[in-house]
């Protein structure tokens with residue numbers, strides 16, 4: 001009898017687990033993947049993909065409003081939430097099936113079950129079956145975290161439930177200032193909900209460039225979204241179908257839904273990690289891993305959100321691929337986690353890559369800032385009160401572009417392309433040498449000639 005039933009057991013059929021399973025199987029490994037909910041994981045089932053479908057659907061409001069300035073009359077447009085949900089569910093089911101098919105086509109076996117560790121080489125399925133595995137990959141992702149328990153927390157929904165609401169809330173309170181909170185705030189506002197965002201810090205989008213934070217907040221407020229900072233929800237009451245959120249500043253807000261998007265925690269609970277000897281990273285609560293995504297146990301690896309490093313789909317995919325190439329493909333590769341572009345699909349959208357101004361100034365002694373805000377061409381005819389922001393941060397010593405931040409229509413698409421140049425360590429001179437593509441918004445990135453600010457840190461006196 002073979003010593004092991006499989007060469008690789010993957011716990012979790014999300015973005016990272018699926019990629020790892022497929023690549024390992026392509027390298028000839030015998031692979032089993034267990035998924036306890038739905039194949040595709042957070043990104044496909046209740047993350048990036050349904051979120052982007054909602055975002056795209058919500059944009060039509062502004063498109064239709066803007067159309068009037070170009071001569072269009074859009075008579076009596078109405079929006080039907082159940083149609084959106086049904087069509088979104090259909091597309092997600094299609095993707096889910098495609099994920100399963102693609103894994104199976106690679107030769108890996110999919111089991112619809114929760115799986116937990118029984119030991120370093122043993123995984124137990126929900127029906128009690130034990131599988132002996134040479135290697136185990138923990139790819140269990142993360143889940144919404146509502147923070148400290150407050151009275152009435154049972155009335156609060158997370159992004160998971162927001163994808164399945166039976167009706168569009170007329171009024172919604174959303175606690176959180178990160179990308180998920182803001183994306184849902186803009187989605188609901190564009191579909192017609194009255195939205196209040198509550199955030200405990202002094203401004204939304206912590207960790208983003210200060211100009212981006214200020215700009216996005218101003219633009220969201222112009223659209224009628226209320227943003228209350230410096231306070232938290234301390235209690236939620238339910239009366240019939242209505243909720244009252246009590247705030248730390250003593251005020252209260254009535255709404256039809258209350259959603260929290262204040263953070264996510266790695267899925268490490270009840271996984272049998274202690275039985276296998278897998279250590280937790282005390283700094284972030286995720287599975288502790290080294291640069292190869294190897295845990296504290298020689299044959300157990302972990303990738304994606306469960307390691308709580310950079311909780312993004314393309315990162316989980318890359319880590320899964322690198323793991324499979326390293327362990328089964330004789331191609332050792334570590335993931336480079338530097339200069340990862342990210343987006344916020346709020347309206348307006350944010351695209352960002354590289355350092356913020358604060359980070360650049362902390363790390364470099366001479367930083368030139370190139371910043372422009374301007375009215376996009378479409379707004380000149382639509383009459384919409386909106387401005388775009390473009391910002392480049394440049395190391396004055398080497399001329400290297402350290403960061404690029406864009407707020408406005410298609411910011412994410414623009415920054416995905418600019419990220420190649422930033423990753424290649426392009427200089428400001430390279431940007432300047434690139435001929436503008438006219439008329440676009442992005443041409444601003446190659447036509448900003450004079451720094452709007454220059455920060456030179458004096459060398460410390462000897």
Ligand SMILES: Cc1cc2nc3c(=O)[nH]c(=O)nc-3n(C[C@H](O)[C@H](O)[C@H](O)COP(=O)(O)OP(=O)(O)OC[C@H]3O[C@@H](n4cnc5c(N)ncnc54)[C@H](O)[C@@H]3O)c2cc1C
Pocket residue numbers: 011012013014015016017034035036037038039040041042043044046047048049051113114115116139140141142159180267271303304305306310311312313314316
């Ligand atoms: C609302 C929202 C929007 C997002 N938008 C974006 C975006 O625009 N861009 C972006 O890059 N990222 C986005 N993300 C983040 C992205 O979804 C995650 O980074 C990505 O899905 C992580 O992949 P993963 O493989 O690590 O985990 P997951 O995709 O979470 O997969 C883990 C899987 O493991 C399963 N599982 C857990 N425990 C077990 C067990 N014991 N046994 C069997 N199965 C188990 C889970 O059911 C799940 O399917 C978003 C997330 C959310 C919540």
